[in-house]
Amino acid sequence: MNKNTIIGFVLIGVILFGFSWYQSRQFKKQAEYQAQLDSIARVEMLAQIAEDSIRRAEHPELYENETVVVSSEGTSATYSKSRQTVYKDSLLGVASSATESFYRLSNEKVEIVFTTKGAQPYSVKLNDYKTYDSLDLHLVKPGRSEYGVSVYAGENINTKDFVFEVAEHDDSTLVMRLPFSTGGYIEQRYMLDSDSYIVRNELSFVGMQDLISRKVSYFDIDWNVIVPRLEKGYKNEKQYSKIDCHFPGDKKIQELGKARDAGKRFDSRIEWFAFQQQFFSAIMHAENDFSYADLNVRYFDENDPERNLMACSASLRSEVNINSDRVTVPFDFYFGPNHFKTLKSFDRKYEKIIPLGGWLVSWISRIAIIPCFNFFGKFISNYGLVILLMTLLIKLVISPLTIKSYLSSAKMNVIKPEVEKINQKYPKEQDAMKKQQEVMALYKRAGISPMGGCLPMLLQFPVLFAMFRFFPASIELRQQKFLWAEDLSAYDSILDLPFNIPLYGDHISLFALLMALSMFIYSKMTSGQMSNDPNMAGMKFMSVWMMPIMMLFICNNLSSGLTYYYLLSNLIAMFQTWFIRRFVVDEKKIHAQLAASAGKPLPKSKWQQRLEEAQKMQQQALREQQKKRR
Secondary structure, three states, X not given: OOHHXXXXXXXXXXXXXXXXXXXXXXXXXXXXXXXXXXXXXXXXXXXXXXXXXXXXXXXXXXXXXXXXXXXXXXXXXXXXXXXXXXXXXXXXXXXXXXXXXXEXXXXXXXXXXXXXXXXXXXXXXXXXXXXXXXXXXXXXXXXXXXXXXXXXXXXXXXXXXXXXXXXXXXXXEEEEEEEOOOOOEEEEEEEEXXXXXXXXXXXXXXXXXXXXXXXXXXXXXXXXXXXXXXXXXXXXXXXXXXXXXXXXXXXXOEEEEOOOOEEEEEOOOEEEEEEEOOOEEEEEEEEEEEOEEEEEEEEOOOOOOOOEXXXXXXXXXXXXXXXXXXXXXXXXXXXXXXXXXXXXXXXXXXXXXXXXXXXXXXXXXXXXXXXXXXXXXXHOOOHHHHHHXXXXXXXXXXXXXXXXXXXXXXXXXXXXXXXXXXXXXXXXXHHHHHHHHHHHXXXXXXXXXXXXXXXXXXXXXXXXXXXXXXXHXXXXXXXXXXXXXXXXXXXXXXXXXXXXXXXXXEEEOHHHHHHHHHHHHHHHHHHOOOOOOHHHHHHHHHHXXXXXXXXXXXXXXXXXXXXXXXXXXXXXXXXXXXXXXXXXXOHHHHHHHHHHHOOOOOOOOHHHHHHHHHHHHHHHHHHHHHHHHO
């Protein structure tokens, strides 16, 4: 074991020790903070229990049908001996057994049905969109949402347990109230403006000073939603569906799920959170922020008989101070599409929920790809043609890089016989440095940069990744037909199989087949420039055969718009390669350049000098190892 290896192990050990120490310190801080929160909650709960005990002693007749069980920790739970819960306030008892009714707010974009049971949204339908099978698109199906506000108003109550009275209703406003016998009430006011996906909500406590103690500084919100399947491909829809949340002042968002069951409690302030399906979202925003949130998502199986996608839940806490006759806490809900321009118009960073990739890839999408896509979409209704024009534009913009790469590759193909001669001249391993030096000298005589073929291609990768992220997340492609594809946002299928092939699927995508075929042909065109060295055989096989097969399996379930883009890119690359080899690269000129420089000394660049020095050191170390073995 040499000195560098020992130093490496020591550094790794130091890093691991430091990381473990930091993690344990953070865990200790989090545990102390959580203990403080639990202690505060316990004190508040004990205060409530004491207040309930006094009320029970003063009015025992109200609690004759209840049994109270006190745990070893001092907390209590009340169980009703009858089917109907008995409340201290007689009006709450009436509201708990009343019959619910339904009211509707709608505009050109969205239709929301509310139920008076809990004064909450009952269903949400988007008017401009349909499901994949052409049915009405319910972002929330009837009865699949449960929204409740919990507060201590002389006793613990949750609004979802009571039927509210309707105080006002017209085309744009719905006001529902839960009255108390003291004359106060809890009010839920919902307002829907025309041509908007935003529902404004004002939760008000009116005349509640005598019921809600000044010691009560918060109320809790629970919102549970079952999001249905709306798209053709389950795997793609599940992959791009998740829960998001945003902290005040942050540039990024936190994500939960992404095709996996997940849950997390956030003890910091949260501005908004989103239940996000692939192309549509339900977002709740608090003007005064939530003080904490516990978010969870669970995905249903693909064969779920009710075609549900995921179950989302949010347990929230919001601060309140009942210091006047009317205290209002504002919220708003967004029920609508994940359309970049629409979400960005709210200036709340809602657009961050669209998965455009890391900072570089996302920056390319925001600055270049999305504006170009929207520009072409204004004038062309066929999105297949839009993708074609975007592909040509992207290829044109990066053509200086690709042309340099193709030129380098074409020149290498021309001097390939000369490279093979050098390989035959130095077949032994100990002559690797001499072989490398002669190959580098040959490249220089032919005017070929060693990185000329690789670097330009590497610089194109961010653009390729940006397109890979953009197409599956672009709602503009949803249900857009092109050629045989019924939906450019989902996979295309020319044949549905009666069985499922692992990793491939139960269908055959023609775009995926054509893309794999074009990749195979292009790889055959470019593999000719590779050396015939036996060590390169594996790379050739991987490039020509394995990569197209792997991409066939991967792209069979991807959006047809993305696979179509890859097909176009391969076809354009094949044409560029053929054109450069046929009309740009002059083989006679390259051979003449090689002949003219033969036997003449070539100046060495600093990079070559450093490379040769490194090779000499490597060769010397190899010789010393061979001597020790002897």
